[in-house]
Amino acid sequence: MAGRKTPQQAEFPLNRAFTFVESGPVLLISTHHKGKNNLMTVSCHASMGFEPTLGICLGPWNFSYTALIESGACVVAVPPAALMRQVVDIGNCSGETLDKFARFGLTPQCAREVEAPLVAECLYNLECRVVNRTLAEDYNFFVLRGARAWHNPAPEDTRAFHAVGDGTFIIDGEVVNLRHAMTKWQDCI
Template identity: 45%
Template sequence: MKSLPLERAFTLLEPGPVVLVTTSDERKDNVMTITWTMVLGFSANFAITTGSWNYSYAALEATRECVISIPTVDMIDTIIGIGTCSGQDTDKFQKFGLTPLRGKHVRAPLIKECLANIECRVVDIIDRHNIIVLDGLAAYFDDTRKEKRTLHAVGDGTFIVDGRKIDRKEMMRSKLPSGI
């Protein structure tokens, strides 16, 4: 094996899919790209990594709500574009042709063009690690959308695209919590 600089070790543990996180601060809806996400157990509890360097963070901290929108591979240029400009001086919904949809539980909008959306409440902010812990309130999935492959950021400007599914449900059935 070849040595890898320790500061690049995070690229080996690629997290969940790249997501778009929407917020609303009563004056303006905004969306940011988040590449570090985490599922917390077998429930609708999640965590994202962000902090005050992101314009959306103030709205997230003040309103304690957001929507996690899950884009697909055909949206890669939009995903990168959203992540490389600031909502402070850009209406990202307009610039990237995104359609905001009203949610049932939070003011932050769902994104129509995404494969799925999860309305969330902030339940904890762990400043030391820039982790926002979220409880999901409602989830939506667009099963009519043709493209369903998601993107995963490696952390060095490259991405991995989901591939084919391999079904081992029967083999794992006795090992999974009930209801899954």
């Protein structure tokens, strides 16, 4: 465009480049194993299909890893921004020695399809089964398929939040409705 200066791209450290795309909503993963509920925080995940199918990166250093492998199921919960500090703290301690629901004042609610509990205080809960773990060894990547979904129909705080990956977080802001412009995708929206 005439008169407009073209921005110049500066090189960015490759090992920090995941922060460009990591900012999906921060999730809580709830599991149940050997009679115990647990929670962990996950920010590395991917939406993979409308079924819904999603991928999460969950490393073997987490206590939740064995629960996910052995039970083959979990609940994916989307916490509101009001719970941001608790969610970070949940990601900084282990369920091996702690009941995180009790410690962080969260309420486990019975799910229908899986043993892992819903998190009552979250905006959304998705009961999931692990449907593929062929990339677990190389990439800690598990593919999940949703079996039943829940939401809080009247939350006090409707905002999810997103991890940049450097210890900073972005809280949901303005919602822009462009449904009328999604001309090719009217069946999906």
